[in-house]
Amino acid sequence: MSISDTDASVPSASSVTLGLRANWRQFALLVLINAFVGGMVGIERTVVPLIGSEEFGIASTTLVVSFIVSFGVVKAFANLVSGHLADVWGRKRVLVLGWLVGLPVPFMIMWAPSWGWIVAANALLGVNQGLAWSMTVIMKVDLVGPKSRGLAVGLNEFAGYLAVGVTAFATGYLASEYGLRPVPIYLGVGYAIAGAALSIMFVRDTREHVRAEIGNHPVEAPAIGFREVFALASFRDRNLFAASQAGLVNNLNDGMSWGIFPLFFASFGLGVERIGLLKAVYPATWGILQVATGPLSDRWGRKGLIVAGMWVQATALFLTAATSQFHYWLIGSLLLGLGTAMVYPSLIAAVSDASHPSWRARSLSVYRFWRDLGYAIGALSAGIIADLFGMAWAIGAIAAVTFVSGLIVALLMRGSPSPARSKVIG
Structure with a gap:
């Protein structure tokens, strides 16, 4: 089945209306489901690197971050096939498949007898994230049409x-207590069950919204x-x-921070609860501010936010590497979240703008393939640099790469086309 085929399970293109207001129920459901998708990654941000170093006694930073490498590589390739599968099978089926693959992940982490089980669990988590997160993005963009892509992605x-x-934050607190x-991984069990159930029972496919947009498009591709x-x-x-390389570098520094930051902070004697706080501030700031930066990219254009956001990230990483006090690390986490919030929805919206x-x-x-390959590249390169020269050098090196990536966008990316229409590339 291709995107042009009819499907009795979804309404016809003539009966659908594009826009957030017309589709707010399905849109809100997909927002909730993606919160569960994000929660599946959140269970690992604080505790899994510490499981490797403290429970399994792994001294090599490169080996500790190997779980992020497996996650990043598998997620990248899951992203790569997700768009084709979405067009052939339908968005809902790919979303449900992502959740079914993700169901064993928290149980494998809880009961893992060796580090190899953690690495394997993260390979499954990569499939879950690559399919499920991709579908929530694609379906929201389908629902709202061309005028509100930044808002939808944000x-x-x-x-x-x-x-x-x-x-x-929650897993850091629970780990400090239990x-x-x-115990901290029980949250993942709830996320997996809730996400799968909602996707199976209530989500509707959005391919007819795509057909309706194609019918209204000014240029036939x-x-x-x-x-x-x-x-x-x-x-x-x-x-x-420009967007793909910036996405790769953005997740390169995110993969580094995922694996290196908990170990870096712990090396200064910081407890797991305060490490959890620092690890929470960055993605929480990133998440909350996208409610503003996504719509701003619709109004201001994508390029300026992307360039500035990459440079704010670089500043945050340099600050973290150069200091050894909690309050500076907290400022660095806030700045890293701000910079990523400026970049993330703007990049996805820019790619959508440039695609029929x-x-x-x-x-x-x-x-998303190139972007999430950055997890593996960032974790592996940072681990090697940390083993050779120390963790501060690893953080600083990734900061320099992030600054250069912003410069590439500034030099190569043209001003974004109007978000109210899509550009056809030939």
Whole structure:
């Protein structure tokens, strides 16, 4: 089944209306579901690196962050196929599949007898995130149409990353009271069951909304295959290349912070509860502020927010690496969240702007492939640098890469097209 096929389980294109107001019930449901998707990652942000170093006695930073490498690589490739599967199978089926794959993850983490089980659990988590998070983004963009993409993405990422932050704080607190396992991971069991149940019972597919948008589009796009979409989103189009490399570097520094920050803070004697607070502030700030930065990108354009956001992130990382006091780390976490909030929805909206609706899901999947490959590259490179030169050097090196990435966007990305229409790239 392709996106142009009819499907009796969804309304016809003539019976649907694009826009947030017309589709607010499904939109709100998808916001809630993505909060559960984000919560699945949040259970790991504080405790899993500490499980590796404290419970399994792993001394190598590179080996500790290996769980992020497995997560990042698998999630990247799950993202890559998610757009094609969404067009062929339907968005809902891919969303449900993502949740079914994610159900065993918290149980594997709770009962893992060796570090290999944690790495395997994160491979499954990568599939869960690559399919489920991709579908919540794609379906929201489908529902609202071209005029409110920044808002749609901002609300989606707000829910997901606020849940990451809240869960990171909650698991840090629970770990300080009850130990690293199993109590903090019980949250993940609830998220997985709730997300799967809501997706199966209440979500409706959105492919008819795409057909309606295609019918209203001012330019009819030629039929192009996945290989051509991959080339466009990866290197052939300067806007999409700029967005893809910035997305990769954004998640490169996020992967570094996920694996290195808890170990870096603990090396100065910081307790797990305060580490949990620092690990919560960054994604919570990132999540909350996207409610504002997403709509602002609709009004101001994407490029300025992306460039400034990358440079704010770099400043935050330099500050963290150069200091050894909690209040400076807290400021760094706030700045890192601010910079990421400026970048994240703007990049997804910029990719959507530059893609025809007939192949938008595939271009988003390619962008998300490169972006989430950054988790693996960031964690692995930071782990190697930390083992060779120390964790502060690892953080500083990633900060420098982040600054250069913002410079590339400033030099290559054209001013964003009007968010009220999509650009066709030939």
